[in-house]
Amino acid sequence: MTDTAIAAAALGKRFGRRGGWALRECTFRLPAGRVCAxxxxxxxxxxxxxxxxxxxxAPSEGTVTVLGTxxxxxxxxxxxxxxxxxxxxxxxVAETLRMxxxxxxxxxxxxxxxxxxxxxxxxxxxRIRTLSGGQRTRVALALALAKxxxxxxxxxxxxDLDPLARHELMGVLMARAAEHGTTIVMSSHVVAELxxxxxxxxxxxxxxxxxxxxxxDLLAAHAxxxxxxxxxxxxxxxxxxxxxxxxxxxxxxxxxxxxxxxxTGGRLSLxxxxxxxxxxxxxxxxxxxxxxxxxENAA
Amino acid sequence: MVEYRIxxxxxxxxxxxxxxxxxxxxxxxxxxPGDKLPTAREVVEATAINPNTVLKAYRELERxxxxxxxxxxxxxxxxxxxxxxxxxxxxxxxxxxxxxxxxAGMAREDVAALFTAVLEKHFQGDxx
Numbered sequence: 100m101t102d103t104a105i106a107a108a109a110l111g112k113r114f115g116r117r118g119g120w121a122l123r124e125c126t127f128r129l130p131a132g133r134v135c136a137x138x139x140x141x142x143x144x145x146x147x148x149x150x151x152x153x154x155x156x157a158p159s160e161g162t163v164t165v166l167g168t169x170x171x172x173x174x175x176x177x178x179x180x181x182x183x184x185x186x187x188x189x190x191x192v193a194e195t196l197r198m199x200x201x202x203x204x205x206x207x208x209x210x211x212x213x214x215x216x217x218x219x220x221x222x223x224x225x226r227i228r229t230l231s232g233g234q235r236t237r238v239a240l241a242l243a244l245a246k247x248x249x250x251x252x253x254x255x256x257x258x259d260l261d262p263l264a265r266h267e268l269m270g271v272l273m274a275r276a277a278e279h280g281t282t283i284v285m286s287s288h289v290v291a292e293l294x295x296x297x298x299x300x301x302x303x304x305x306x307x308x309x310x311x312x313x314x315x316d317l318l319a320a321h322a323x324x325x326x327x328x329x330x331x332x333x334x335x336x337x338x339x340x341x342x343x344x345x346x347x348x349x350x351x352x353x354x355x356x357x358x359x360x361x362x363t364g365g366r367l368s369l370x371x372x373x374x375x376x377x378x379x380x381x382x383x384x385x386x387x388x389x390x391x392x393x394x395e396n397a398a
Numbered sequence: 399m400v401e402y403r404i405x406x407x408x409x410x411x412x413x414x415x416x417x418x419x420x421x422x423x424x425x426x427x428x429x430x431p432g433d434k435l436p437t438a439r440e441v442v443e444a445t446a447i448n449p450n451t452v453l454k455a456y457r458e459l460e461r462x463x464x465x466x467x468x469x470x471x472x473x474x475x476x477x478x479x480x481x482x483x484x485x486x487x488x489x490x491x492x493x494x495x496x497x498x499x500x501x502a503g504m505a506r507e508d509v510a511a512l513f514t515a516v517l518e519k520h521f522q523g524d525x526x
Contacts, residue, residue: 273442277449295447
């Protein structure tokens, strides 16, 4: 097994020869065993990135490596749940699971699939087309997890689930990560819903990677400070700053110790960090050198 | 067995909440030496938090000598915290004192303020 789940180098995708770039110059590395949030506004390129990693799209430039090989070769070891949850509408729930078993000989975990479906009180005899959006999501996740993937790619998995199902299925995903060290990548434009579940972040904006790394490292690299108006913030990198009356508040990346008369805010939340970067598209990208922690995931 | 409750809006880091709740259970005698903490899998399945957060909390508890990880078996309580479980004489005295304070017509906030002030006086400089 490789220690890198996904590695992208100058990855880009454009739709049509004259179309705009959906994604460009994306370079990042996601270590195996992480739970990674792919965050960004609508149209940022999140779905394109996941589809490239799943091998459903071919890059226009650059490369993406998945589990040490090409996305196509890795496909049997990857579970993908797209935003549109492609399932056969005329099949029943039970038939859908049986189809999953047939398509994944040798690595199908029928019990897991059935447990996830049963927790949603779905009738195995119901046809997919009669299910609600949230129920379809549940079946799609059951299929993806029963495949025992090393890497799970989930595009907006929680969008149409009710709060109870969201909490339960997120718990199922976290249990999978704890027990098997499964790498999970999930996208959302709601940061708060991912904050407690993810330990790695990929912030995509305007088709580029803005932030990439361990969430703890990213938070530690930033500080919210207040100082008298017109304070010179150099040499620190300023992500955003605002002056209200006599006070200046800013989110910065400290380049060294801060002057004693600057007040620093309390704990920075992931949501604050993400929003500040989205409000300031000109802020430079950041990817702290990934420090691989070897001991993780011993449940 | 403890069950952790995570408050997303408390402003306290999630792993710190697990550390604090474990210590609280140790103080109240809900956890005793030899007891097993829930596995990371059990905690994350119930709370939907990241597994590394649980492991980080357990490492912190281990560093403080409160629990030990036994390979392949789980994480176990090594020692208890504090010397005042629910049935100790100190608990009884405090209980009597609180009843007296109430009889004297003190409001809940007054009692809490008084208790905190005395606590500050006797435990100045100690961290919790």
